[in-house]
Amino acid sequence: MAFASKRSPALEEALGPGSPIVVFDKVSLAFDDKVILREVSFTLITGRTKLILGASGAGKSTILKLILGLLKPDAGVIWVNGERVDLMSELEMMKVRADLGMVFQEGALFDSLTVAENVGYKLYEETSMAAHLVRARVEEVLGFIGLAEYIDRMPSELSGGQRRRVAIARAMAAKPRILLYDEPTTGLDPITATTVDEEIIKLRDLENVSSIVVTHQLRDAFYVATHEAVRRDDGLMRIQPADTEKSEEAEFIMLKDGGIAFEGHAAELRASRDPYLQTFLS
Amino acid sequence: MLSLFEDWLKSALQEIQEYVRLQVATVRGAVTRPFYFHDVVEQFEQIGIGSLTVVLLTGFFTGAVLALQTGITLDQFGARPFVGRLISASMIKELGPVLTGLMLAGRVGSGIAAELGSMVVTDQINALRALGTDPVRKLVVPRVLAGFFMAPVLTVVANTVGIIGGWLIAVFQLRVASSLYWSSVIEGLYLQDAWMGLVKPFFLGFAIVTIGCHVGLRTRGGTQGVGRATTNAVVASSVAVIAVDFFVTRLLITLLY
Numbered sequence: 231m232a233f234a235s236k237r238s239p240a241l242e243e244a245l246g247p248g249s250p251i252v253v254f255d256k257v258s259l260a261f262d263d264k265v266i267l268r269e270v271s272f273t274l275i276t277g278r279t280k281l282i283l284g285a286s287g288a289g290k291s292t293i294l295k296l297i298l299g300l301l302k303p304d305a306g307v308i309w310v311n312g313e314r315v316d317l318m319s320e321l322e323m324m325k326v327r328a329d330l331g332m333v334f335q336e337g338a339l340f341d342s343l344t345v346a347e348n349v350g351y352k353l354y355e356e357t358s359m360a361a362h363l364v365r366a367r368v369e370e371v372l373g374f375i376g377l378a379e380y381i382d383r384m385p386s387e388l389s390g391g392q393r394r395r396v397a398i399a400r401a402m403a404a405k406p407r408i409l410l411y412d413e414p415t416t417g418l419d420p421i422t423a424t425t426v427d428e429e430i431i432k433l434r435d436l437e438n439v440s441s442i443v444v445t446h447q448l449r450d451a452f453y454v455a456t457h458e459a460v461r462r463d464d465g466l467m468r469i470q471p472a473d474t475e476k477s478e479e480a481e482f483i484m485l486k487d488g489g490i491a492f493e494g495h496a497a498e499l500r501a502s503r504d505p506y507l508q509t510f511l512s
Numbered sequence: 513m514l515s516l517f518e519d520w521l522k523s524a525l526q527e528i529q530e531y532v533r534l535q536v537a538t539v540r541g542a543v544t545r546p547f548y549f550h551d552v553v554e555q556f557e558q559i560g561i562g563s564l565t566v567v568l569l570t571g572f573f574t575g576a577v578l579a580l581q582t583g584i585t586l587d588q589f590g591a592r593p594f595v596g597r598l599i600s601a602s603m604i605k606e607l608g609p610v611l612t613g614l615m616l617a618g619r620v621g622s623g624i625a626a627e628l629g630s631m632v633v634t635d636q637i638n639a640l641r642a643l644g645t646d647p648v649r650k651l652v653v654p655r656v657l658a659g660f661f662m663a664p665v666l667t668v669v670a671n672t673v674g675i676i677g678g679w680l681i682a683v684f685q686l687r688v689a690s691s692l693y694w695s696s697v698i699e700g701l702y703l704q705d706a707w708m709g710l711v712k713p714f715f716l717g718f719a720i721v722t723i724g725c726h727v728g729l730r731t732r733g734g735t736q737g738v739g740r741a742t743t744n745a746v747v748a749s750s751v752a753v754i755a756v757d758f759f760v761t762r763l764l765i766t767l768l769y
Contacts (some may be wrong), residue, residue: 298642324644332642338635352643355548355650400643 251276251310251408252297257316259292259307266292268488269306274442275479276407279434281451283510284485291335294410297442298332299323311407321448328356331401331409331439335416337393339385345372345396350397352404371399375429375464387431391422398429402439409433411443412446415450426455428469435459436467455480455496484510513603531726535647538656538722540648551654559620559655560662561722567666568673574607575599579681592686596693597700599678602682604701604709606757608671613716616663618746622723623743624655628728629738637729652725656718663717664710671709703769708761716753716762716766723749 251339259267266289266420274280282290283381295301296308299315308316311329318326339348350368353359359367372378374396385393394414401409412429415423427450433439435458447453458472474497483498492499492507499507582598628651631637640647675697682688727745731737 259668295638295724298638300638300641319643320646324646327642327644332638332639334642336634340636340639341634354547354643417761 233285249276250274251311252280252442253307253309253452254293254296255307255309257303257308259289259296259301259303265304265488267296268483270488270490271306272483272493274408274440276440277434277438278440279430279454279480280442280483281455281480282442282483282485283446283448283451285446285510288485289488290446290485291324291412294442294444296328298410299409300332301373307490328404329407331404331406333394333397333401333409333411333414335413337385337397338395339393339400341385343385344381345377345383345385345388348396349399349403351400357404364511368399371403372396374402374432375399376425387495389422391418391425392423394418394426398426398433402433402437405437407440409441411441413444413445414443414445415445415447420449423447423450424453427457428448428459428472430454431457431469434435434469436461451482452496455482516566527730530730533724534652534726534729537648538652538725541646541653542657546672548647548650548654549598551607551650552657555654555658559616559658562667563616563619563666564669566619567612569675570611570615571603571670572677574611574670575603576679576681578602578607578674579678579686582594582687584682586687593688593692594696594700595682596675596678596689596696597682599682600697600700601705602673603671603678606761607704608667608674608709608751609712609716610757612663612667612670612713613720613757614750616659616666616717617720617749617753620659621745621749622742623722624721624724625731626738626742628725629731630730630740632731633734633737642742645730652722652729655725656721659717659721661717663713663720667709675769689728696703707768708764711764712757712760715756719752719756720749723752731735 249272254270254272256269256271257267258265258269258434270289270293272280282293282437284290287476290453292301293411296303297315299311299318302500303316306316307314310326313326315323315326331438340351346365347354347366349371350364353364353367354361369378369381372381377392377395377397377399380388380392380396385396388396398414400410409430414430415426430441430443431454434441443451456477458476459467459469459470461467477497478495481493481495486506492502492504494502500511502508578599579595583592584597586592586595590614630638631651637647640650679690682693683690724745726758727741727748731741733740
């Protein structure tokens with residue numbers, strides 16, 4: 231599926247549907263005296279979504295940076311896409327990152343490049359793909375997120391929501407198996423936030439991308455967990471409420487004081503009587 | 513008090529360690545793949561051509577003022593015709609490289625620190641890494657190559673216009689014959705001087721750009737941090753120009769003379 235990396239048949243089978251694609255095993259990290267993560271363990275299953283909630287500074291974004299290898303844990307083991315990444319060098323991590331996409335807070339678009347150059351960056355710079363094929367892929371991806379007419383604009387000419395969607399397009403352009411979203415809807419109005427949520431759902435259900443969404447926007451987290459994208463017989467795509475079985479595939483993690491305070495699906499989170507969760511949900 | 517000193521020493525050593533690591537990574541990035549050729553060409557244009565105006569103006573006026581000042585002093589010894597010799601020796605051996613270095617520190621060092629610093633605080637550097645690009649290869653190597661190779665070229669330009677500026681003052685103000693000025697310029701120059709003037713800018717260009725990149729990539733604390741990084745880059749690279757100039761001059765005197 232991915233442009234950049236090929237897995238061996240054995241690994242392909244081992245990491246097939248229903249198997250773990252990201253594993254955290256007792257991961258701990260501290261900056262000086264401040265503990266950020268304390269023995270955090272969880273598993274993301276291929277093709278599913280993990281929604282990480284928590285107050286600001288709870289270590290949510292740190293988890294994504296650890297998966298990408300932008301930070302290294304003090305203790306514990308991290309597996310991503312069949313590779314143990316916690317001990318990898320920066321050079322080795324480049325191969326793992328070929329199969330990862332990340333949507334940063336505020337988008338982190340390259341402000342000196344056009345939307346097309348941003349979206350096609352990885353394909354232009356890090357693959358030997360011909361320029362006209364990259365352009366075609368960029369047009370396809372921008373069409374997917376509904377921003378095709380903005381292809382030659384500069385990021386400064388886009389609204390906050392558009393920038394966030396271009397960031398999603400950039401992350402998905404090289405067809406990664408895993409997408410990481412860092413506060414993708416923070417600071418957006420509810421309508422724009424819903425369009426971003428729908429992109430996350432579409433990528434998960436139509437492109438089979440495994441995803442981890444870090445957010446403190448409960449409304450968006452529940453929306454992503456309880457909706458699904460389906461392609462109708464006429465070829466058109468539709469977002470609709472998911473059935474119970476599908477909703478249970480999206481798992482929530484609530485971080486508190488560096489540890490996991492809750493892990494479970496949407497219905498379990500709503501039913502929880504834990505005082506902290508109650509405060510957070512209210 | 514002791515713990516404050518320890519903290520300062522620790523952070524200073526860490527800074528040096530990171531700077532050396534960046535230099536090693538840059539050299540490795542310059543000789544191994546992937547190599548971002550397009551970015552290298554772009555930086556040669558930005559650092560080389562972009563700095564031309566400031567270097568031309570600085571060189572010209574330095575040569576001119578040098579002629580004015582030395583003309584008065586030389587008059588006391590009846591040595592006005594030797595003004596060309598003084599200008600060529602001063603410009604080529606010392607003023608050309610150092611002033612070009614200081615101009616580059618102000619224009620290029622600050623620009624690099626501000627650009628890379630903004631990229632750090634807006635997560636663009638992390639985005640580059642997440643997209644599988646090594647920021648050192650993509651951003652630092654092209655800038656360092658451009659600084660390393662363009663500083664000597666700009667120095668030669670500064671020397672040339674400086675000597676021309678001196679010639680204008682010598683001929684029109686000091687009333688020295690043009691032919692006398694030029695013969696004096698050539699007489700005052702030795703091959704060792706030319707070597708010294710040409711070798712030093714390589715070191716200065718490397719120092720200015722690596723300091724700018726190092727300070728920029730270690731920016732912390734939002735837009736205020738970018739401002740701090742820019743100031744630090746100019747201060748550190750300006751001091752480095754003077755200090756590196758001294759040490760390289762000392763070394764070259766031992767080797768050449």
